[in-house]
Amino acid sequence: MANASEGAEGSVFFPRDPAQGLPPGGKLAAMGLIIFASLSGNLLLAFQVFKEKGLHRAPYFFLLDLCLADAARATVCFPFVWAAVGRGSVWPYEPLGCKIVAFLSVLSAFHTVFVLFLVSITRYIAVAHHRFYTKQVTMWTCVAVICTAWTLSVAMAFPPVFDVGTYKFIREEDQCHFEHRYFKANDSLGFMLMFVVVIVATHVVYFKLVCFVYEHRRMRPEQLVPAVSHNWTFHGPGATGQAAANWIAGFGRGPTPPTLVGIRQNAASVQNKRLLGLDELKVEKRIGRMFYIIAIVFLLLWFPYIVACFLRVFVKGIALPGSYVAFSAWMTYAQAGVNPVVCYVTNKELRRSFWTSLTHCRKSASIPQEAYCVIGRPCE
16 A cells, blocks of 8 residues: 555555544554554463463464464564654665565465464364364374465465565555555555455355354254163164163173174273264364454454455555555554454453463462471471
8 A cells, every 4th residue: 555646666655644543652652552462462372372281282273373473473563663653654774674574564464364264174174074173183284284374375475575666665554565556557456366365265164164053053853763672772773872882981781782792892992082072072163163253353354454455456546545544554453462362252261271370370479388397396
């Protein structure tokens, strides 16, 4: 994005809007708050996931990657926005530095959308094919998925580095970023289409997941068929399999059910291969809801910026209000700090783990040291 006057390189710039938004002091305070919230929230959540062994599972590995990526964006990119605002919305460093910062900013944005898309696929597999998910989705599978997301992000963010005039400082946004022009001037159309297609695909997968859950929660009239039993084994058309399940789990009494004749009880296999994981399935649904809310919040905060970019791409010479351009850009900055809030609000497992750790720290700090007494001598 840029301003409405023709420059030496043929770029189109928007005129400065007198009511563009916050004064420089307000922008500095807002950026300081965003940097603090992003670093503190993301690093706290990342530390909690890294420390708690109960959170060393597939979905939380993806959450750890998102937290570290947002924290890196707040550390590397946002201080330059602070510096530009302090200098009157002017880039105070070399052009090469602007191009590097723009590359990292675009890399972070694409990495987030690719990770959210791949997470949506894993969430669908976790709910629709839970047995396959528990066996195949391991830590190394998550590492491969995360590496794939980073590779795709580099593939999207790196080519504009060699396109002269594509990565540059945008005054209304106070940042170095991809300069979106009319679709005949550069690759803005393909750039934005890829970004939007991945976001839409993410929500399509979640919509399919919601439909799957709704279809499997639909109530059907119950048809009772009596089970056949002469020795408390209950087999036949009306059997629910509970007798067989109890027998395998080690709780069955009496003779072997007819359907399980020849099958031996094995305590080790019982512990490793449970018949049903209903509790785990409910947990996966809750985690899927958390990631879906993260994807929705990401779309809401980036939507004004996406609209502004497409207007610049399809409408030649359009003069968007500077206040709208600034507002849309700062909404994308705020996105780097909202994921921890969404996670703690929507995931009771994270809240319980956090309060447990906090309570344990308080008790450890408040327990006084007992006096050392030698056996046979009274303590002083």
